[in-house]
Amino acid sequence: MYKVLRDPKKYIEAFLKIKTKESKIIPFTVNEPQEKLYQTVERMRQEGRPVRIVILKARQMGFSTMTEGIIFHGCATRFNRSALIITHKDEATSNLFNMSKLFYEQLPEQIRPMIKASNAKELIFENPTKNQREKKRNPGLKSKIKCTTAGGKGVGRSDTLTYVHASEVAFWPGDIKEILTGLLQAVPDTPDSMVIFESTANGFNEFKKIWDDAVTGESDFVPLFFPWFEMKSYRKPYRGEELTEEEKGIMERFSLEPEQIMWRRWCIKNNCQNDLDMFRQEYPSTPEEAFLATGESVFDTEAVSKRLYYVLENDPVKKRGCFVYDKTVTESQSGPQIVLKNRQWQEQEKGEIVIFREPEDGVPYVIGGDTAGEGSDRFTLQVLDNRTGEQVARLMRKYDEDEYAEQAYCLGMYYNCALISLETNFSTHPIRVLEWLRYPRLYEREVFDTYTGSMRKSFGFHTNGLTRPLVVSGLVTYFREHLHFIHDPETLREALTFIRNDKGRAEAEEGEHDDLLMGLGIALQSRTQQKMEQTQTRRRKKWTRDMWEDYRGASAKEKAYLREKWGDPM
Template sequence: MVHVRVCREYIEKCLKIRNKQGNIVPFKMNGPQGRLYDQIKELRAQGIPVRIIVLKARQMGFSTLIEAIIFWAAATARNVAGLVMAHQDDATSNIFGMAKRYYDYLPDRLKPMQRASNARELLFASPTGSKGKQRGLDSSIRVSTAGGHGVGRSFTIKVAHLSEFAFWPGDKRDTLAGIMQAVPDEPNTMVFIESTANGYDEFKDIWDNAVSAWERGERDGWCPFFAAWWQMEEYRRPVPPGFVRTAEEEELVRLYDLDDEQLAWRRWCIKINCGGDLDLFRQEYPACPDEAFIASGSCIFDQTAIAAWRQVIKTRAAVTGMSQVYSGRTENRGRFVYEYDGLTVSGITWEPCADGEITIYKRPVEGVPYVIGADTAGDSGTAWSDFFAAHVLDNTSGEQVAVLHGKMDEDVFARQIYCLGMY
């Protein structure tokens, strides 16, 4: 395969795109596209199979870039099978149209031999009936719409683009599992899941797990990549006369160092593109990952405030050096084990473990009252589609001292809360 350093040069010097004005122009990566490309390059340089999940704002060009990378892979090397899958037929056709355009405008000297293609496949192979000694690459790019049966199970996939995964119909997990079984665990393979958020669903589960694993230093799974609206260079407008920031905008400036031209674009986009619906703007153009999922789910609380507090919480370290009441050990993350006879819980013991659902930030102080608030997982029709959560607060100061967050059966959740109360 062509060396990774050549890929960007190939894309920007050889491929053409249709820009937002409808003109055919050379592909020049914008800022967010360049960041994603650099992440891909880093993984490949380390010999790690590329598995990237992209949480995005609208109109940032990630589908265009990913399709360009898949085209580069298939059009420059032998035996590369690419798969493109989107949530709807028109989206699938639109993405596939990018690949066909790349080929149509490719310099003749770089065009691989092409066998008669159709609306579902670009096949870079010797034309039917060809008798020359030169043979084609035997590489291809196939497209499919999510929801079909057995997609991706009949051939080995080297590169895959799974677009708007959060909006796929049917059993997303089963479809994804079938595709991933067809992708070898090899460094020269690439799989991209990209999507805007769509509430608390399978896409969020994969995203959350990827973020947690990445923070633990694990590099053998999905790499999370997020691009906020304010990272897009063109998302700014001239500041109108008499412009005065609102309190919410001042908070956004504090969090993300925005300028007034970006805020002016935000106001315009909310009014014109989102019909005045702030929640829709936050879903389609999130400022941070948390905002994307909060806005696209159901939430009655102010989302900017939630996002701000999440940033504060991330800077807090969990308590260390604490003595556990039941085991005498010092680890702060784990779960409770106990005996249960169908009526009562007894023999409660704290069991430290890295994958525990409970994190204790501050050990209990005798005589201080505490309160626990709990929220069961929502019912979206999919087993364990959401998380169970509980928070322990110091009832005098309001300080959060412990949290439970995980997926489990309802009865287990209830008993873990009971154990927290007894702790």
């Protein structure tokens, strides 16, 4: 008995009972998705980590039931535990409270803890006696489970909570972020604590940000996604009906059986009013499918989703990290001179640079970069093999302009002195840093000089009313004809939320990013200033100060000639 009481799953399946849709009381049997959730909880506990999980799910998979079971076990078998269950509406709050109440009522009498009466939706496991001496001698567990509805002010703020279950977070009324912030402040960062957020998707609200932060490692929450086809009960008889091309593609992509496709067809017709987009949101196959863009997508989202699924399953990252170096700065009449010595690659689990293809000798590369500005705080770089346009590396990180330019320098030198083209709309500082670093191959554009009345050369890419449509058009063509050249999941995810607004302007969905896409588009537009063919490996030589001065004052053609004559700089 003791072992069963200490083991949550054994306790749940031995003692807890649930009510079915047919109002029958039956033993709680853990299904496959519930088992995956339980194993994640137990793994985090065994690792000594506070349990922090965010679940993105299809409907009716039983995660609320499993979470309530784990919470009930903790509060009904241990002292001084406090749990808060918070839902999106009063009806759901009543349902979850009644579930916990049924758990208690159906427990065998010998393991049923004392309970104190309460008018609220809460179970208080405490000695109900009014005799203070008796209560002091035998107080009971002094644990409690409270159920409430989101929307009230200060929910959970006055409590110290051991467990929090936030159900259908995406559908909470009011300020979701403010409510969750208050809840999280009430939960101590201890190994025995547990916070589980779960929801189906509801567009691009705060729940999507919680999910994205978990996926990218910006938070300690573990993301768990459960597609509809993980439920064994989601099946209908197959009698040889002809499948559509879309259905055949889904079967092949996710290794499904005809009976599952028949359930999908039935569900779209009967539960989703023949609205395929509604089905994808309510019963998603992938996380990206769950979060639907509200505007007209610029790209073919079905094709992008397929590529994303393929990349996640079959296209592993070569390495991830950043460059480290020793930095020296000297002042001169022409400005600071920066040298990055002892440049080395450093592996990092969450490094800002991801490499998909290592550089090849003699291959020309081009780097496009989008800098932080206009509401974005992210710097990005995209590295392309200029022979084909294939993505070989990318950078995405929040940091200052100097570090961004220095990483761009290192990445460019790593890829055979790649052509670097950085956006200059909001700041020219990264380009100036690359000049101070004496980077040998920068993108040049023509600028009208109002003083001399003539055109002059200027480094960097300027996005304006003339060039932005070209960038977007280039991206549309690239995604249509060369989607297989993209290896980065984050770039593909941005493509899924890149829409045309009411005025027809292509931009990121509100609250989303397009920095990686813009970096890619700039790289594509800059390719003509770089060679397109592989050449024999050129020698490298340490240039003198005079050579650098001659090079900096030369035109693009003269610079190419000097590199051929002197060799690439070391």
